[in-house]
Amino acid sequence: MDNTRRTFLRDAALISSTLATGRLWAQDTESDFTRIAAEETFTIPEVLEALSELVARDPDRVPPHATILEPEMSSALVDLGAGRISSMDEARIDKQILGIWSPGVQVFGSSQGTELAQLANDRLAEAIRQHPDRFAGLATIAPQDPDSAVQEMERAVVDLGLNGVLINSHTNNEFLDQRQYWAILEAAEALETPIYLHPRIPPAQMYGALTDYTLYSALWGFGIEASTHAVRLLMSGVFDEFPRLKIILGHMGEGIPFWLSRLDVISSSRPGMPTTARRPSEYFIENFAIVTSAMFWDPVLTFCHSVLGPEKIMFGIDYPFAPSTVATRWMDAAPLSQADKRMIYQENAERIFSL
Amino acid sequence: MDNTRRTFLRDAALISSTLATGRLWAQDTESDFTRIAAEETFTIPEVLEALSELVARDPDRVPPHATILEPEMSSALVDLGAGRISSMDEARIDKQILGIWSPGVQVFGSSQGTELAQLANDRLAEAIRQHPDRFAGLATIAPQDPDSAVQEMERAVVDLGLNGVLINSHTNNEFLDQRQYWAILEAAEALETPIYLHPRIPPAQMYGALTDYTLYSALWGFGIEASTHAVRLLMSGVFDEFPRLKIILGHMGEGIPFWLSRLDVISSSRPGMPTTARRPSEYFIENFAIVTSAMFWDPVLTFCHSVLGPEKIMFGIDYPFAPSTVATRWMDAAPLSQADKRMIYQENAERIFSL
Numbered sequence: 001m002d003n004t005r006r007t008f009l010r011d012a013a014l015i016s017s018t019l020a021t022g023r024l025w026a027q028d029t030e031s032d033f034t035r036i037a038a039e040e041t042f043t044i045p046e047v048l049e050a051l052s053e054l055v056a057r058d059p060d061r062v063p064p065h066a067t068i069l070e071p072e073m074s075s076a077l078v079d080l081g082a083g084r085i086s087s088m089d090e091a092r093i094d095k096q097i098l099g100i101w102s103p104g105v106q107v108f109g110s111s112q113g114t115e116l117a118q119l120a121n122d123r124l125a126e127a128i129r130q131h132p133d134r135f136a137g138l139a140t141i142a143p144q145d146p147d148s149a150v151q152e153m154e155r156a157v158v159d160l161g162l163n164g165v166l167i168n169s170h171t172n173n174e175f176l177d178q179r180q181y182w183a184i185l186e187a188a189e190a191l192e193t194p195i196y197l198h199p200r201i202p203p204a205q206m207y208g209a210l211t212d213y214t215l216y217s218a219l220w221g222f223g224i225e226a227s228t229h230a231v232r233l234l235m236s237g238v239f240d241e242f243p244r245l246k247i248i249l250g251h252m253g254e255g256i257p258f259w260l261s262r263l264d265v266i267s268s269s270r271p272g273m274p275t276t277a278r279r280p281s282e283y284f285i286e287n288f289a290i291v292t293s294a295m296f297w298d299p300v301l302t303f304c305h306s307v308l309g310p311e312k313i314m315f316g317i318d319y320p321f322a323p324s325t326v327a328t329r330w331m332d333a334a335p336l337s338q339a340d341k342r343m344i345y346q347e348n349a350e351r352i353f354s355l
Numbered sequence: 356m357d358n359t360r361r362t363f364l365r366d367a368a369l370i371s372s373t374l375a376t377g378r379l380w381a382q383d384t385e386s387d388f389t390r391i392a393a394e395e396t397f398t399i400p401e402v403l404e405a406l407s408e409l410v411a412r413d414p415d416r417v418p419p420h421a422t423i424l425e426p427e428m429s430s431a432l433v434d435l436g437a438g439r440i441s442s443m444d445e446a447r448i449d450k451q452i453l454g455i456w457s458p459g460v461q462v463f464g465s466s467q468g469t470e471l472a473q474l475a476n477d478r479l480a481e482a483i484r485q486h487p488d489r490f491a492g493l494a495t496i497a498p499q500d501p502d503s504a505v506q507e508m509e510r511a512v513v514d515l516g517l518n519g520v521l522i523n524s525h526t527n528n529e530f531l532d533q534r535q536y537w538a539i540l541e542a543a544e545a546l547e548t549p550i551y552l553h554p555r556i557p558p559a560q561m562y563g564a565l566t567d568y569t570l571y572s573a574l575w576g577f578g579i580e581a582s583t584h585a586v587r588l589l590m591s592g593v594f595d596e597f598p599r600l601k602i603i604l605g606h607m608g609e610g611i612p613f614w615l616s617r618l619d620v621i622s623s624s625r626p627g628m629p630t631t632a633r634r635p636s637e638y639f640i641e642n643f644a645i646v647t648s649a650m651f652w653d654p655v656l657t658f659c660h661s662v663l664g665p666e667k668i669m670f671g672i673d674y675p676f677a678p679s680t681v682a683t684r685w686m687d688a689a690p691l692s693q694a695d696k697r698m699i700y701q702e703n704a705e706r707i708f709s710l
Binding site: 070177187202204205206207208209210213214215217218219220223224226227231232236251252255257258259260261262263265266267270271272273274290294295296297299300303306307322329346 | 386425465530532535558559560561562563564565567568569572573574575578579583586587590591599605607610612613614615616617618620622625626627628629649650651652654655657658661663677
């Protein structure tokens with residue numbers, strides 16, 4: 001076994017042991033940048049209660065395991081004040097960009113979803129008003145009612161000053177490339193509001209292959225669901241229709257960077273493929289940005305950096321589900337220049353989210 | 356746009372234009388290795404006929420687009436002689452390792468599948484006897500009858516001298532980690548026969564999310580299907596039960612290398628995850644090898660090389676679906692040492708397939 005793989009295995013062991021014990025701690029680093037974390041999760045008690053009620057009433061609609069949270073996770077998610085800020089200080093995070101916990105309000109009926117989205121946005125805006133240096137936030141919307149979703153996006157961005165919108169992937173097993181959701185894409189482009197496409201448990205059409213070994217979860221299903229959603233957008237022509245639309249993917253781009261050359265080659269060389277004005281890789285480089293959330297691993301960072309460039313990568317953690325101290329310790333020590341780290345930690349988020 | 360991305364876009368354009376025109380040609384390279392291509396596709400007329408009959412009789416069982424082939428592709432697939440060898444010479448391929456075209460015989464009834472597997476193996480062994488320097492081959496089996504599949508694997512490897520077995524992923528929407536297929540895994544381990552896990556159109560449980568934009572195809576569905584199959588194997592404990600079992604994945608590992616750290620971290624840190632003796636990345640490094648088929652792209656090669664090491668990567672093309680001259684031209688010029696290229700072109704295949 002050569003050094004590279006030894007290092008990989010050691011790093012993996014390091015991450016695992018850190019997760020288990022919290023032993024390790026970021027080294028002191030003098031930095032001239034602000035550490036912004038771009039995929040940090042919150043929710044509000046009303047949404048947690050509504051999810052519990054929905055699961056009790058209609059378990060097929062929301063797989064129960066989607067809403068089983070350890071009590072300390074629930075507490076961390078709804079804390080928009082001192083506890084969250086204390087954990088940020090511990091990990092030297094200057095600012096969290098908050099987005100609602102998957103599946104957001106996308107599993108509720110239209111009117112309940114819209115009401116809860118408004119409540120979540122008001123609550124988030126209030127937390128940001130109280131801690132403007134520490135929090136920014138992404139709007140919650142209920143895509144199941146596209147017209148109301150557009151109105152709420154406008155209110156959240158224009159009136160409340162939120163910095164983007166987070167959509168927890170499919171809504172009732174439907175995807176944003178489908179025509180009924182184009183009004184949302186159109187409004188996002190018009191408002192210059194990036195859409196953070198966050199994973200959730202895969203839709204009914206994929207779920208059956210993922211019931212064993214908890215494959216539906218963040219272990220595997222989240223990634224293939226979010227990446228499938230992204231590929232649908234790439235192949236659908238929505239970036240020809242909305243050329244300034246910006247999509248953000250967590251988890252280092254949900255695997256898409258790995259597949260870019262194949263997407264380009266197959267879409268351009270096989271009969272019967274969909275026709276778009278540009279290649280999938282061109283849309284991906286032009287219209288997407290990616291976040292490091294929960295992928296604190298040098299090889300994949302280096303790979304994505306080589307493919308997309310430093311200005312398309314943002315730092316993010318996936319708090320409270322991934323350990324913040326491991327994340328900052330990793331990024332502080334990453335094999336990149338200070339200038340690149342400043343882009344990844346700070347400047348890209350400032351630009352993309354208009355902070 | 357910095358140089359890296361310019362290079363990427365130029366390379367992508369290069370590959371596309373080469374596909375379109377066949378203009379480019381590998382530079383003359385003095386090499387001290389044999390060029391072996393490890394994922395090269397063939398079929399026999401009887402299987403093509405049986406597929407057509409099945410599609411006509413039961414279109415839901417095999418989506419028709421799975422068997423629509425351009426006539427020149429059909430001719431290339433069934434050619435086990437002069438035409439194939441001529442194309443190899445043109446691309447400077449010394450040896451092809453042949454495996455049956457997806458979905459193989461896995462869509463037929465048990466007895467028809469078993470008979471066609473025997474016929475394909477006899478035909479392949481005969482072609483290898485006629486051209487022992489140019490061809491090696493992987494056995495076809497019909498996993499839908501596990502006992503017969505084991506018998507045929509033994510016959511093909513022991514009596515016919517084939518070099519492994521190729522399974523076109525799911526069989527009737529079932530995966531090899533399911534207990535009914537463990538006899539096949541057990542026999543493969545006992546025979547020291549690697550299993551090439553080749554993609555096919557996703558199973559019914561995933562297909563519904565992939566009907567638009569031909570996503571079910573090599574464009575996207577092949578990759579998430581084969582990778583899901585591989586993750587099932589990683590999480591199921593089969594490598595604890597069969598520690599010497601070897602699995603080969605094409606398309607640079609079907610995305611799994613990208614996800615290794617996430618598989619490790621999530622499986623070791625979340626409640627309710629399956630328990631295996633080792634981490635997913637350890638099984639992947641120990642029990643898997645990957646092939647470059649149809650992924651002729653330096654960034655992903657460099658990434659996989661850094662994660663897995665050169666001894667886990669084999670050269671392969673996916674003839675006739677990907678262009679052989681582009682593939683050898685790319686690998687000849689890849690940013691690796693001659694020693695690594697010798698491993699990837701030759702030595703790994705010799706070792707893994709007992710050539």
